[in-house]
Amino acid sequence: MLRILLLTTFIHLTLFGLEQNDLKAVFLERFTRFIEWPVQSTLHQETTFNVCVINDTDFAKTLKNIYANKTIKNRPVNVINILENSNKKRCSLLYIGNSEHVSNLVSEAKKYHILTVSHNETFGSEGVMINFYLDQQRMRYEINNHSAKESDLSISYLLLKSARLIPLKSIQ
Amino acid sequence: MFMSIVIAILMLYTSINFVYRYNANKTTLTYETKFLAKLVSQYTITPLVFQDNQGAKESLQQLENIQFIDSALLYDLDNKLFASYVKDKSVTPEDINFVEGFYHDQLYIKVPVSYKEEHYGQLVLIASTDSMYLKLSDELLDIVLVLLLILLITYFIVARSQSLITAPITKLAKLAQSITRTQDYSLRADKVYNDEVGTLYDEFNFMLSTLQRRGEERDEAEAISQQHQLHLERLTEELEQRVLDRTTELQQSIELIKQTQTQLVEAEKMSSLGNLVAGVAHEVNTPLGISITASSIFSNEIQEVKTLLQNNQLTQTRLQTFLETFEEASALLTLNLNRAALLIKNFKQIAVDQTSESRREFELNDYLREISSTFSSEFKRHKVTLHLSYNRDKVIMNSLPGVLSQVIVNLIQNSLIHAFVNTTGATITLEVIAKENNVTIVYQDNGIGIDKSVQKNLFEPFVTTKRNEGGTGLGLNITYNLVFQQLEGSIEVDTTYTHGARFVIHLKTQLPEK
Numbered sequence: 191m192l193r194i195l196l197l198t199t200f201i202h203l204t205l206f207g208l209e210q211n212d213l214k215a216v217f218l219e220r221f222t223r224f225i226e227w228p229v230q231s232t233l234h235q236e237t238t239f240n241v242c243v244i245n246d247t248d249f250a251k252t253l254k255n256i257y258a259n260k261t262i263k264n265r266p267v268n269v270i271n272i273l274e275n276s277n278k279k280r281c282s283l284l285y286i287g288n289s290e291h292v293s294n295l296v297s298e299a300k301k302y303h304i305l306t307v308s309h310n311e312t313f314g315s316e317g318v319m320i321n322f323y324l325d326q327q328r329m330r331y332e333i334n335n336h337s338a339k340e341s342d343l344s345i346s347y348l349l350l351k352s353a354r355l356i357p358l359k360s361i362q
Numbered sequence: 363m364f365m366s367i368v369i370a371i372l373m374l375y376t377s378i379n380f381v382y383r384y385n386a387n388k389t390t391l392t393y394e395t396k397f398l399a400k401l402v403s404q405y406t407i408t409p410l411v412f413q414d415n416q417g418a419k420e421s422l423q424q425l426e427n428i429q430f431i432d433s434a435l436l437y438d439l440d441n442k443l444f445a446s447y448v449k450d451k452s453v454t455p456e457d458i459n460f461v462e463g464f465y466h467d468q469l470y471i472k473v474p475v476s477y478k479e480e481h482y483g484q485l486v487l488i489a490s491t492d493s494m495y496l497k498l499s500d501e502l503l504d505i506v507l508v509l510l511l512i513l514l515i516t517y518f519i520v521a522r523s524q525s526l527i528t529a530p531i532t533k534l535a536k537l538a539q540s541i542t543r544t545q546d547y548s549l550r551a552d553k554v555y556n557d558e559v560g561t562l563y564d565e566f567n568f569m570l571s572t573l574q575r576r577g578e579e580r581d582e583a584e585a586i587s588q589q590h591q592l593h594l595e596r597l598t599e600e601l602e603q604r605v606l607d608r609t610t611e612l613q614q615s616i617e618l619i620k621q622t623q624t625q626l627v628e629a630e631k632m633s634s635l636g637n638l639v640a641g642v643a644h645e646v647n648t649p650l651g652i653s654i655t656a657s658s659i660f661s662n663e664i665q666e667v668k669t670l671l672q673n674n675q676l677t678q679t680r681l682q683t684f685l686e687t688f689e690e691a692s693a694l695l696t697l698n699l700n701r702a703a704l705l706i707k708n709f710k711q712i713a714v715d716q717t718s719e720s721r722r723e724f725e726l727n728d729y730l731r732e733i734s735s736t737f738s739s740e741f742k743r744h745k746v747t748l749h750l751s752y753n754r755d756k757v758i759m760n761s762l763p764g765v766l767s768q769v770i771v772n773l774i775q776n777s778l779i780h781a782f783v784n785t786t787g788a789t790i791t792l793e794v795i796a797k798e799n800n801v802t803i804v805y806q807d808n809g810i811g812i813d814k815s816v817q818k819n820l821f822e823p824f825v826t827t828k829r830n831e832g833g834t835g836l837g838l839n840i841t842y843n844l845v846f847q848q849l850e851g852s853i854e855v856d857t858t859y860t861h862g863a864r865f866v867i868h869l870k871t872q873l874p875e876k
Contacts, residue, residue, distance in 0.1 A: 223477070223478065224408075328414075351405070352408035352412060
């Protein structure tokens with residue numbers, strides 16, 4: 191019920207009484223409104239928008255529920271739990287719940303032009319493109335535009351403006 | 363007057379300007395506000411999408427730097443206030459459903475918030491018109507100040523031109539007026555300044571001099587023209603007089619000529635009459651001579667017989683001889699006296715006819731015979747025979763026989779004088795061809811004929827081949843006139859006849875009553 195409310199209305203949202211996951215899930219779709227996948231990505235061949243989740247089955251469940259009858263990029267949403275070393279070629283969005291080898295995932299994502307999202311303290315600076323964080327009970331996000339650019343994903347400046355930008359760190 | 367026009371124009375300018383600027387300012391404000399709204403709305407997209415009221419509010423807060431924005435209100439899709447910014451003035455957010463425009467002293471502008479065809483809400487900006495009016499009054503003040511300055515300058519210019527331009531011109535106009543009134547072109551304008559006005563004065567004075575001179579010239583020309591006019595009139599009079607004189611002279615000349623002509627005609631008539639008389643005398647002389655001879659023989663015989671009787675010597679034979687002689691003599695006497703009487707009678711007739719122009723009936727053939735008989739001695743002398751032929755025994759004419767006789771006499775005389783030079787068997791023929799109402803008389807002789815050079819002008823006056831021998835050259839002219847005018851007929855010379863002279867005369871048998 192609350193999820194439906196969330197989907198159909200724009201009530202002044204706070205974290206009180208609402209699941210973080212719900213919020214994050216909704217935000218995912220919102221993000222995509224401001225992001226363009228490159229021509230060479232698999233998104234354009236896929237009939238579904240594939241959201242791949244690694245190590246966060248709860249979030250995957252939330253996603254499934256929320257996007258049951260919804261579309262992202264005009265495609266019905268397909269939420270898949272995958273393993274770290276699964277083939278990610280067909281993923282358009284990769285949610286990294288937890289991982290020991292984020293950098294690998296980040297490189298793979300770059301290869302396949304996948305939008306990476308996480309909710310972690312360090313993942314953003316490690317190359318994940320959009321990283322959620324909490325700021326005084328408000329759900330915020332930081333964006334690593336360098337990473338996005340390397341994946342040929344273009345993020346609208348409007349989204350960039352509303353986010354905390356992760357500065358380029360020289361990575362070994 | 364100039365000043366009032368200037369003032370009127372400036373006031374008009376000011377009011378137009380005011381209206382224009384007011385509208386311009388409104389438009390500017392609207393535009394600026396709208397632009398601002400569109401710009402700001404961009405910054406409210408992601409706040410609306412990600413439910414970030416705070417972020418939205420912070421964006422709207424940036425408007426505090428804009429003087430004329432009173433408040434900004436951001437509404438979500440449900441038309442509920444999402445975020446707002448309000449300047450010091452407290453403004454109650456109005457109902458979202460309003461039309462953009464000016465209300466009281468504020469401007470309401472509404473713009474949609476959308477991104478990539480996805481609608482997220484509405485942004486309302488409320489601008490204050492205070493600044494607008496302030497700006498307007500500032501501008502207006504500027505204008506008024508400028509106008510006053512212009513007015514001041516204009517006043518000085520007018521005042522200056524008044525003395526420099528208007529006054530001199532007025533003076534000039536007054537001068538022109540007085541000149542026109544008094545017709546005194548000797549007046550001149552006093553030049554004071556050495557500028558354009560001065561030039562005007564100079565030119566004006568020059569014009570006056572020219573006018574003056576022209577006026578004098580014109581008067582002169584008029585005087586001369588009048589003189590010429592008089593002269594012309596005089597000449598015309600003289601000319602008319604001369605024409606009159608000449609006409610009178612001509613008329614006199616014509617009269618003279620007419621008289622002369624008449625005289626000449628008379629003279630000719632006299633001459634022909636004279637010829638006639640001479641002819642008569644000549645003709646009568648012969649029978650009278652014979653009569654005298656007879657009577658003298660007669661008286662001699664009587665004397666002889668008377669003596670013999672007295673002496674008783676008269677024999678019967680002698681008496682017989684005497685009676686025979688007496689008989690012969692008396693017969694001769696009777697014949698000749700009758701002859702003479704007849705001649706006289708004929709001549710008398712002709713003479714009467716010739717001198718009086720009375721109209722009477724006569725028989726043409728007889729008359730022609732009578733005329734020819736008056737020439738019998740002449741004919742004998744010149745050895746000329748006259749033949750008379752006619753197609754009718756009796757041709758009764760009612761005309762002027764005297765005139766006809768003159769005509770025939772003239773022709774005969776011409777033949778006698780001109781035609782028969784060394785001609786043997788000289789003949790004159792008169793042929794009468796009578797028709798119903800007219801008669802043709804053909805006169806021809808077998809003489810030397812008429813010279814070709816003379817034939818053309820034969821009937822013209824003073825045409826003669828015997829001028830030095832006393833010919834007047836009027837005979838045929840008179841004949842011509844008599845035939846055409848008196849007898850109302852025609853006479854022409856036959857130029858094709860080569861055996862002598864040939865004339866064809868056409869006459870009316872009945873001359874119409876005059």
